[in-house]
Amino acid sequence: MTAIPNQAAAPRAAADAVSVRATRRGTELSMIGFAVGIMALAYAAVGLGLNGHVPSGIVIYVPGFAVLLLVAHMGVRTFAPHADPLMLPLAGVLNGLGIVMIYRLQESGVSGNPGFPISTLTSHAALYQLLYTGIGVAAFVVVLGLIREARVLQRYTYTLGAIGLVLLAIPAVLPDSMNGAYLGAKVWIILGGFSVQPGEFARIALAVFFAGYLVVKRDVLSLAGRRVLGIDLPRARDMGPVLVLWAASLLILVFESDIGTSALFFALFVSMLYIATQRTSWLLIGIGLFGVGAEIASLLFTHVAVRFTLWLHPFAPASLNISDQLARGLEGMAFGGILGTGLGQGQPFWTPLVQSDFIVTAFGEEIGLTGLMAMLLIFGLLVQRGLRAAMSVRDPFAKLLAGGLSFVLALQIFIIVGGVTQLIPVTGITTPFLSQGGSSLVSSWIVVALLMRVSDTARRPPPQPIQDEGMTQVVRAV
Amino acid sequence: MNQLTLDLIKLAFLAVLWLFVIAAVGVIRTDLFDQADSPRRQRRVARQLARQAEAPPPRQRPAAPPRASRRSRSAAHELLVTDGSLSGTVIPLADRQITIGRAADATLVLTDDYASTRHARLYPQNGEWIVEDLGSTNGTYLDREKVTAPTPVPVGVPIRIGKTVLELRR
Numbered sequence: 001m002t003a004i005p006n007q008a009a010a011p012r013a014a015a016d017a018v019s020v021r022a023t024r025r026g027t028e029l030s031m032i033g034f035a036v037g038i039m040a041l042a043y044a045a046v047g048l049g050l051n052g053h054v055p056s057g058i059v060i061y062v063p064g065f066a067v068l069l070l071v072a073h074m075g076v077r078t079f080a081p082h083a084d085p086l087m088l089p090l091a092g093v094l095n096g097l098g099i100v101m102i103y104r105l106q107e108s109g110v111s112g113n114p115g116f117p118i119s120t121l122t123s124h125a126a127l128y129q130l131l132y133t134g135i136g137v138a139a140f141v142v143v144l145g146l147i148r149e150a151r152v153l154q155r156y157t158y159t160l161g162a163i164g165l166v167l168l169a170i171p172a173v174l175p176d177s178m179n180g181a182y183l184g185a186k187v188w189i190i191l192g193g194f195s196v197q198p199g200e201f202a203r204i205a206l207a208v209f210f211a212g213y214l215v216v217k218r219d220v221l222s223l224a225g226r227r228v229l230g231i232d233l234p235r236a237r238d239m240g241p242v243l244v245l246w247a248a249s250l251l252i253l254v255f256e257s258d259i260g261t262s263a264l265f266f267a268l269f270v271s272m273l274y275i276a277t278q279r280t281s282w283l284l285i286g287i288g289l290f291g292v293g294a295e296i297a298s299l300l301f302t303h304v305a306v307r308f309t310l311w312l313h314p315f316a317p318a319s320l321n322i323s324d325q326l327a328r329g330l331e332g333m334a335f336g337g338i339l340g341t342g343l344g345q346g347q348p349f350w351t352p353l354v355q356s357d358f359i360v361t362a363f364g365e366e367i368g369l370t371g372l373m374a375m376l377l378i379f380g381l382l383v384q385r386g387l388r389a390a391m392s393v394r395d396p397f398a399k400l401l402a403g404g405l406s407f408v409l410a411l412q413i414f415i416i417v418g419g420v421t422q423l424i425p426v427t428g429i430t431t432p433f434l435s436q437g438g439s440s441l442v443s444s445w446i447v448v449a450l451l452m453r454v455s456d457t458a459r460r461p462p463p464q465p466i467q468d469e470g471m472t473q474v475v476r477a478v
Numbered sequence: 479m480n481q482l483t484l485d486l487i488k489l490a491f492l493a494v495l496w497l498f499v500i501a502a503v504g505v506i507r508t509d510l511f512d513q514a515d516s517p518r519r520q521r522r523v524a525r526q527l528a529r530q531a532e533a534p535p536p537r538q539r540p541a542a543p544p545r546a547s548r549r550s551r552s553a554a555h556e557l558l559v560t561d562g563s564l565s566g567t568v569i570p571l572a573d574r575q576i577t578i579g580r581a582a583d584a585t586l587v588l589t590d591d592y593a594s595t596r597h598a599r600l601y602p603q604n605g606e607w608i609v610e611d612l613g614s615t616n617g618t619y620l621d622r623e624k625v626t627a628p629t630p631v632p633v634g635v636p637i638r639i640g641k642t643v644l645e646l647r648r
Contacts, residue, residue: 031498034498371492374499381503385506463558
C-alpha cells in the first residue's frame with residue numbers, strides 16, 4: 001500500500017461543503033427594504049388620493065416603521081440566525097399596509113378630506129398602531145431571546161394550558177362594563193382607558209398546551225380503537241379531552257357571544273390532533289361535533305341565529321335593519337372591482353367597524369381584487385413558511401407547535417375573509433397584522449417569533465463532529 | 479392632482495405589491511434548492527460521496543487525534559448526536575445518567591435497527607462521564623475500541639451505537 005498524501009483531509013472538506021448553508025439574513029434585509037418601500041408608497045398614495053398632497057406624517061411613519069423592522073431583523077440576527085428569511089418581511093409588509101389603511105380611515109372626513117369621520121376611530125389611531133407595532137416587535141425580540149429552543153416551552157405545558165383557559169374565561173365573568181359587551185362580544189378586559197383582548201394571547205398559550213399534551217398522548221390516540229366503515233374510531237375514553245374542549249368552546253360561544261374565538265379554539269385542537277395522530281377520523285369527529293354545536297347554538301341563542309340570517313340574506317330589508325355591515329362591505333368591494341378605486345379614493349368609511357373586523361373590505365375597495373389577492377398570497381406564503389418549518393424540524397413538540405400555529409393563522413384568515421365575502425357567517429375576529437388594535441398585533445408578532453424559532457432549529461446546520469476519522473473502518477484482507 | 483396621475487400611482491402600487499409577492503416566491507425557490515433534504519442537494523451530495531469512493535481510501539492517521547485529548551481535560555456540558563437519524567440532537571448533561579437505546583423510556587430513544595432496546599448508558603463519576611455497554615447485541619464503540627467495561631469518555635471522542643454517533647461537548 002502506498003501513502004497518498006492529503007487524502008485524509010478530503011472527507012472533512014466534502015463534509016463542510018455539504019453542511020454550509022447560507023443563513024440568508026442578507027435576503028431578509030433586502031426583502032425588509034422592499035416591504036418598507038411598499039409601505040412608503042402606499043402611505044404617499046393615500047395622501048395623494050385623499051387631497052393631492054403627500055402627508056407630512058411620512059417623516060414619522062416610514063422611518064419609524066423602518067426602524068422597527070430593522071430592530072426585529074437585528075433580533076433575528078442575534079437570536080435566530082438560521083431562521084427563515086421570509087417570515088419577517090411577509091409579516092412586516094402586512095403590518096405596514098395595516099398602518100397605512102388605518103391612517104387612511106382616520107383621515108377620512110378630517111380637514112377637508114372626502115367622506116366623514118369614523119365614530120369608532122380616534123384621530124390618532126394610526127400613530128397608536130405604529131406604537132403597537134413597536135410593542136409587537138419588542139415582544140418578538142424578547143420571545144426569540146428568551147426561548148432559545150421551542151422545547152423549553154414543553155416544561156410549561158399544563159401551566160400554559162391553565163393560563164390559556166383562564167385568559168379565555170376572564171371576560172365571561174367580568175361585569176359588562178369591563179368586558180366590552182356593548183361592542184357585541186364579551187372578549188375584552190377593559191380597565192380605565194386601556195383594553196386587552198385576552199383571547200388573542202390565550203390562543204398561543206393553548207397551542208403550546210395542545211402540542212405538549214399531544215406529544216405525550218398521540219400514540220394512544222392514534223393506535224387504540226376500532227375500525228368502522230373504513231374509519232378508525234378512537235376508544236371512548238380517549239374521546240374525553242376532545243369532548244371537554246368541545247364543551248369549553250361551546251361555553252365561550254354561549255357566555256361571550258364570540259363565535260370566531262370559539263371556532264378558532266376548537267379547530268386549533270382538532271387540527272393539532274390530526275397532525276399528531278394522522279387520522280382522518282379525528283377531523284370528521286371534530287367537524288361533526290362543531291356542526292352539531294353550532295346548529296344547537298343557533299336554535300337556542302338568538303345572536304347566533306341572527307348571524308345566520310345576516311349571512312344568508314345580507315341585503316334583505318329585515319337584515320339591513322339589524323346590521324348593514326356585511327352588505328356595505330360587499331358593496332364596497334364591488335365598488336372597488338378588479339383594480340380598486342386607488343388608495344384614498346374609495347368610500348370605506350360607510351362600513352361600520354371597517355378598521356377592525358372589516359378591514360379586508362377596505363383593502364378590497366381601494367386596491368381591488370388584484371391587490372387583495374396579492375395580500376392573501378402574502379398571508380398564504382407566511383403560513384407556508386410556518387408549515388415548512390414544522391415539516392423540517394425533528395423535535396415532535398416543535399413540529400406540532402409550528403403546525404398548530406400556522407394552521408390557526410390560516411384558519412383565522414379564512415374565517416374573517418370568508419366572513420366578509422359572504423362565504424361563511426360573519427364572526428367577529430381580527431385580521432392578523434391588519435386590524436386596528438394592540439392585542440391582535442402583538443400576539444401575531446409573538447406567533448411569528450415562535451415560528452421563526454422553530455424554523456431556526458430546523459434550518460440550523462448539523463454540528464460537525466470534532467473528530468472526522470475512525471467512523472468507517474476500512475478492513476482489508478492482506 | 480389629476481385622475482390620470484392617480485390611476486398611474488394606483489397601477490404602480492399594485493405592480494410593486496405583486497413584485498413583492500414574486501420576489502418572495504423567488505426567495506422560496508432558491509431556498510428550496512438549497513435545502514439539505516431536497517432531491518437536487520441529495521444528488522449533489524451523492525455525487526461527492528461517489529467521487530470520494532472512487533479515490534483510494536485514505537491511510538489511517540497514525541497518532542490519536544490531538545485536539546480531542548487536549549479538550550478532554552475540561553468538563554462536558556452536552557451530548558451531541560453527530561450522525562444517524564437523530565443527527566443534530568443535543569442533550570444537556572445534568573448529574574443524571576443518560577440511557578441510550580430503543581426503549582421508549584431511554585433518555586435518547588434510537589430508531590436504529592442496529593441498536594438494542596437498552597444499549598448503553600452514560601453516567602457521571604468524579605467529574606468524568608463514563609460509558610457502559612448494557613449487554614447490547616452489536617456493541618458500543620468508543621472511538622475505535624469496543625466498550626467492554628465502563629470507560630471514561632473524553633470530550634469530542636465519538637461513541638458509536640449502530641448507525642448513531644454521539645460525542646460529548648463542553
